[in-house]
Amino acid sequence: MIVIEEIDHIGVTVSNLEDSIEFYKELFDFELVEKITNARQAFIRVSGILIGLYEVEGYTSQDGTRNHLSFYIDEEDFDDAVEEVRSRDIPIIFGPENIRKGQSVVFLDPDGNQIELCYPRMNI
Numbered sequence: 001m002i003v004i005e006e007i008d009h010i011g012v013t014v015s016n017l018e019d020s021i022e023f024y025k026e027l028f029d030f031e032l033v034e035k036i037t038n039a040r041q042a043f044i045r046v047s048g049i050l051i052g053l054y055e056v057e058g059y060t061s062q063d064g065t066r067n068h069l070s071f072y073i074d075e076e077d078f079d080d081a082v083e084e085v086r087s088r089d090i091p092i093i094f095g096p097e098n099i100r101k102g103q104s105v106v107f108l109d110p111d112g113n114q115i116e117l118c119y120p121r122m123n124i
């Protein structure tokens with residue numbers, strides 16, 4: 001058996017590294033940790049979450065995929081977060097909807113990757 005300690009990072013494929021870095025920095029306040037230009041990849045971090053962005057020319061997320069990043073946010077911040085997404089004309093594809101005694105909204109990053117904001121946490 002392999003013993004996993006925790007997730008190191010989550011990899012996300014993007015078509016334009018610079019645009020994606022800006023998107024995540026501007027919307028979520030991610031900081032750029034490392035950029036490896038010759039490998040067309042970068043690592044960004046916020047609140048202990050590390051995401052690797054991997055550039056693939058011509059990439060777009062597949063229609064019908066359920067792959068997504070899900071970020072927990074505080075209930076008190078939910079409505080403001082939804083308004084921030086709307087104010088930036090980011091496409092919302094689900095919600096806001098009531099789920100698990102809380103709410104969820106799902107929207108798309110510049111490459112069609114799904115991002116969910118939700119509360120409460122999944123406590124399974």
